[in-house]
Amino acid sequence: GENVEQHPSTLSVQEGDSAVIKCTYSDSASNYFPWYKQELGKRPQLIIDIRSNVGEKKDQRIAVTLNKTAKHFSLHITETQPEDSAVYFCAASKGGSQGNLIFGKGTKLSVKP
Amino acid sequence: NAGVMQNPRHLVRRRGQEARLRCSPMKGHSHVYWYRQLPEEGLKFMVYLQKENIIDESGMPKERFSAEFPKEGPSILRIQQVVRGDSAAYFCASAPGESYGYTFGSGTRLTVV
Numbered sequence: 397g398e399n400v401e402q403h404p405s406t407l408s409v410q411e412g413d414s415a416v417i418k419c420t421y422s423d424s425a426s427n428y429f430p431w432y433k434q435e436l437g438k439r440p441q442l443i444i445d446i447r448s449n450v451g452e453k454k455d456q457r458i459a460v461t462l463n464k465t466a467k468h469f470s471l472h473i474t475e476t477q478p479e480d481s482a483v484y485f486c487a488a489s490k491g492g493s494q495g496n497l498i499f500g501k502g503t504k505l506s507v508k509p
Numbered sequence: 510n511a512g513v514m515q516n517p518r519h520l521v522r523r524r525g526q527e528a529r530l531r532c533s534p535m536k537g538h539s540h541v542y543w544y545r546q547l548p549e550e551g552l553k554f555m556v557y558l559q560k561e562n563i564i565d566e567s568g569m570p571k572e573r574f575s576a577e578f579p580k581e582g583p584s585i586l587r588i589q590q591v592v593r594g595d596s597a598a599y600f601c602a603s604a605p606g607e608s609y610g611y612t613f614g615s616g617t618r619l620t621v622v
Contacts, residue, residue, distance in 0.1 A: 499551035
């Protein structure tokens with residue numbers, strides 16, 4: 397079935413460094429790719445999303461890139477801060493519908509001051 | 510806007526009892542989604558509903574689980590005859606339409622003892 401692989405599962409960086417999280421997906425019909433941030437015991441929060449007609453999107457220190465041919469997309473966080481520490485999840489829509497998202501298993505990001 | 514409201518936040522049930530989880534979407538949102546999250550895992554899609562209609566229930570177990578989103582009132586996820594394996598965090602999300610990103614609620618943490 398459809399699958400989303402996310403790497404790495406844990407990532408530790410120094411404050412001010414960049415962090416990159418990568419995801420690959422299997423469903424060639426996927427056309428919507430959101431990223432969520434989840435702090436311990438809290439709800440997932442949408443931080444950025446990208447649709448298949450766009451190759452890159454940026455919002456302040458966060459950027460996402462999408463390579464539809466290779467079926468992979470990445471989250472880039474620049475100038476990391478301790479408050480960026482959380483678990484980050486990528487997701488891909490199942491087919492052309494956003495009604496069913498397939499999530500990766502998450503990346504635990506730790507930003508050390 | 511109060512956001513997506515889920516209750517209860519924590520629910521303890523004995524094996525064989527019924528669990529009823531409620532979700533009130535954000536004002537103006539007519540699309541509701543339910544996801545299950547196990548510890549250290551990503552979110553697994555369960556069901557996608559619009560008012561009075563189930564759009565996609567491909568992630569719902571065939572037995573014991575049901576969901577509804579009536580014309581009036583919250584969406585309900587119902588688990589009959591709970592077993593220990595049902596213990597998880599259940600997140601509800603809502604959106605104003607299918608082409609929009611989700612907003613998640615704070616989740617209901619179900620513990621079956």
